[in-house]
Amino acid sequence: MNSPLTYLIRKPNVSIENPPLLILLHGVGSNENDLFSLTDFLPDSIMVVSVRGPISLGRDRFGWYEITFSGGVPKIDTEQQVKSHKIILEFLEYLSNKYRFNSKQVWIGGFSQGAVMSYSVGLEHPDRIKGIIALSGRLLEETKSQILIEDQSKGQRIYIAHGTNDNVIPVTSARASKDYLESVGLVPIYKEYMEGHTISQEMLKDLVSWLEKELA
DSSP states (O other): OOSSSEEEEOSSSSSOOOOOEEEEEEETTOHHHHHHHTGGOOOOTTTTEEOSSSSSETTEEEESSSSETTTTTTEHHHHHHHHHHHHHHOOOOOOOHHSOOTTTEEEEEEEEEHHHHHHHHHHHHTOOOSSSESHHHHHHHHTTTTOOOOOHHHHHHHEEEETTOOOOHHHHHHHHHHHHHTTTTTTOOOEEESSSSSOOHHHHHHHHHHHHHOHH
């Protein structure tokens, strides 16, 4: 089976038979190298896979779906989003056939559009995804309609971080995502920073601290 997506992998820096797996999804217009640069800071015990979005937007620029603006309101290409969602699940299946990792400790996280996709895949498949990391992202209405709160959902770990000065995805979107998740019985960790649309050093430090505790 060939990989349905291009990716970079960092295997654990310590000897571990079935490590946790973290799949990283970049934002629109970026590529797999972007979040892979964070691997030096991530826990040594985890297998990290940084994935390239399937939609080409130009030279070394990729995404998970395209966005159009009508009257200043962003509208996503739902068909592309659904297709990317399915491809990510196929990619997870590919990884399970190629590498050894703990299938009960699969985490998915991303930045911006990658966070949107992480919400989508993670919340809709709590049986396959242990934890979700959403950095500067938002929860789609389309994802809300697909969420089925199951026993596995209650055990899901969700980490949300957002900049209060984000002018790409406003912080109100992150707050609304948090409120919605709490309304359906989930318990996300939520943090705000005096930042724009970026992953700051403080953001990363807090995320790694949380992840280390969750993996302990």
